[in-house]
Amino acid sequence: MATSSALSSAYGRPKPTGGLELWSWVFMRVSGLLLLVLALGHLVIMHLINSVDAIDYDFVARRYIGWFWRSYDLLMLVLAMVHGLNGLRVILDDYLHQPVQRRIAAWLLYGIGGALTALGIVAVVVFQPPSSVGVP
Amino acid sequence: MAHVRLKIQRFNPEMDSAPQWREYTVEAEPTDRVLDALHAVKWHHDGSLAFRRSCAHGVCGSDAMMINGKNRLACKLLIKDLKQPIVVEPMRGFAVVKDLIVDQTKFFEKYRSVKPYLIAEEPPPATERLQSPKQQERFEDTTKCILCGACTTSCPSFWANGEYVGPAAIVQAHRFLFDSRDQGAEERLEVLNKASGVWRCRTIFNCTDACPRGINVTKAIVEVQNLLVAHAKQGSTTDAAQ
Numbered sequence: 001m002a003t004s005s006a007l008s009s010a011y012g013r014p015k016p017t018g019g020l021e022l023w024s025w026v027f028m029r030v031s032g033l034l035l036l037v038l039a040l041g042h043l044v045i046m047h048l049i050n051s052v053d054a055i056d057y058d059f060v061a062r063r064y065i066g067w068f069w070r071s072y073d074l075l076m077l078v079l080a081m082v083h084g085l086n087g088l089r090v091i092l093d094d095y096l097h098q099p100v101q102r103r104i105a106a107w108l109l110y111g112i113g114g115a116l117t118a119l120g121i122v123a124v125v126v127f128q129p130p131s132s133v134g135v136p
Numbered sequence: 137m138a139h140v141r142l143k144i145q146r147f148n149p150e151m152d153s154a155p156q157w158r159e160y161t162v163e164a165e166p167t168d169r170v171l172d173a174l175h176a177v178k179w180h181h182d183g184s185l186a187f188r189r190s191c192a193h194g195v196c197g198s199d200a201m202m203i204n205g206k207n208r209l210a211c212k213l214l215i216k217d218l219k220q221p222i223v224v225e226p227m228r229g230f231a232v233v234k235d236l237i238v239d240q241t242k243f244f245e246k247y248r249s250v251k252p253y254l255i256a257e258e259p260p261p262a263t264e265r266l267q268s269p270k271q272q273e274r275f276e277d278t279t280k281c282i283l284c285g286a287c288t289t290s291c292p293s294f295w296a297n298g299e300y301v302g303p304a305a306i307v308q309a310h311r312f313l314f315d316s317r318d319q320g321a322e323e324r325l326e327v328l329n330k331a332s333g334v335w336r337c338r339t340i341f342n343c344t345d346a347c348p349r350g351i352n353v354t355k356a357i358v359e360v361q362n363l364l365v366a367h368a369k370q371g372s373t374t375d376a377a378q
Contacts, residue, residue: 018368021335026365093331094296 024086031083038076061129070124077120085113140164140173141221144185147232155232158182159221166216170203173222174210187236194348197284201236202227207286207346227289229298243285246301249327250309255320271316278311278356280349287343287353299332303343303353306334310356313363325364334361 046055063069092105139161147155162176171192178185189199192211199210202225204218215222230238256265281304288294288302309328312318328334334357343353 018371019329021331021333022329022364022368025335025361090336094293094336097297 024090028083028086031079035076035079035083038072038079041072042076061127064124064127065129070127074121074124077124078117081113081117081120085109088113137163138166140168140176140215142173142177143221143223144174144177144235145225146185146235147226148184148234149232164215166214168215169211170208170213170215170218170222170224171199171210173215174224185236186234195282197282197348200227200284200286200289200348201225202289207290209284209286209348212348227285229289229291229295230285238285238289240285242298243288243302243304244283246288246305247283247308249301250305250324251320251327252305252308252312254312254315254318255323256317257319265317267316274316275311275314277351278307278314280351281307281311282349283308284348286346286348287351290342290346292340292342293336293338297332297336300336301328301330301333303337303357306337306357306360307351307353310360313360321363321367325367328360329364334364337361 046052050059088109089106092102092109096102096105140163142160142162143157144160145155146152146158160177160181162173162181164173164176171189174185174187174189178187187199187201187210189211190196191198194209194212197209200207201210202208203210203213204223207227210224224236226232226236226238230240230243233239283304285304287307288304291300291303294300294302306328309324313321313324337354337357339354339358341354343357344351344355347353
């Protein structure tokens with residue numbers, strides 16, 4: 001009996017679960033589901049309801065008068081970029097084994113990915129529709 | 137008796153610079169197993185052929201190898217069910233010791249890392265530690281593992297990243313994590329929550345296909361992933377309450 005409790009206590013205090021890998025796994029599942037809805041919605045609106053010929057500057061400007069479509073696009077952009085970048089991060093971890101290679105690849109990935117995401121966010125947030133748009 | 141053609145990958149690190157293929161034709165019954173054909177090669181054609189086998193009846197897991205592109209036990213596969221020439225290779229992802237024998241040192245290191253034994257804090261009761269049939273059913277599937285290594289060496293995530301703990305070790309962890317008598321969850325989950333743990337699984341299902349015991353390996357891995365998430369959620373609720 002004494003042996004059994006001595007054995008168990010010898011393992012020390014366990015660390016709590018959580019951490020980057022766990023939450024990034026959860027994020028991939030949640031964002032994957034959300035993107036399925038958002039991207040399919042985007043596809044239906046842009047290619048089935050509206051013809052590609054009808055989509056021009058005015059069309060986008062009209063959509064961006066309010067915040068609903070901006071928020072929709074912003075959410076889709078951020079989720080898609082983070083989902084994609086995290087997927088690439090995991091693949092790089094699988095195939096690159098040298099710590100130096102991993103570090104360089106990670107910096108390139110976050111640099112390029114971060115810059116593209118920032119560019120997208122600026123385009124969605126800063127865009128000002130001309131006052132003439134939306135006037136019938 | 138019929139002619140059976142075999143194409144076997146041979147490698148002797150003391151003599152060869154790279155593995156090479158050799159073809160053999162042996163006499164065997166169609167209802168014989170691949171292991172019998174390998175025995176025929178070794179006993180009557182080329183005594184230098186090296187492979188592992190022990191019980192020869194699908195119980196010990198010694199003769200797992202890649203047969204016609206899939207990881208199988210040579211003692212469970214009938215010749216009549218296979219296209220000829222039967223292509224036999226060592227399992228992928230491990231260093232080859234000789235011919236079909238691979239170095240399983242790291243495989244068993246990973247197996248030991250998940251503490252595949254009952255951990256119970258409480259002193260043992262006077263009789264046995266009781267468990268209901270339903271509680272036993274919860275981990276019944278993963279008790280079937282014979283540690284042949286067919287799942288881990290069929291896993292592309294493991295081929296790419298040898299640090300990955302691998303399906304076999306996760307199956308072993310699952311067997312104890314879902315055992316109502318076991319109290320070692322925290323210790324095992326700590327190992328499985330690392331970057332080299334369960335998160336490297338991409339649900340490719342090669343492991344499930346490869347398992348000669350028909351264990352739902354991918355399902356077991358996902359159950360461990362979900363258990364970790366549930367623990368993390370529980371942990372964050374406890375932290376918030378404090």
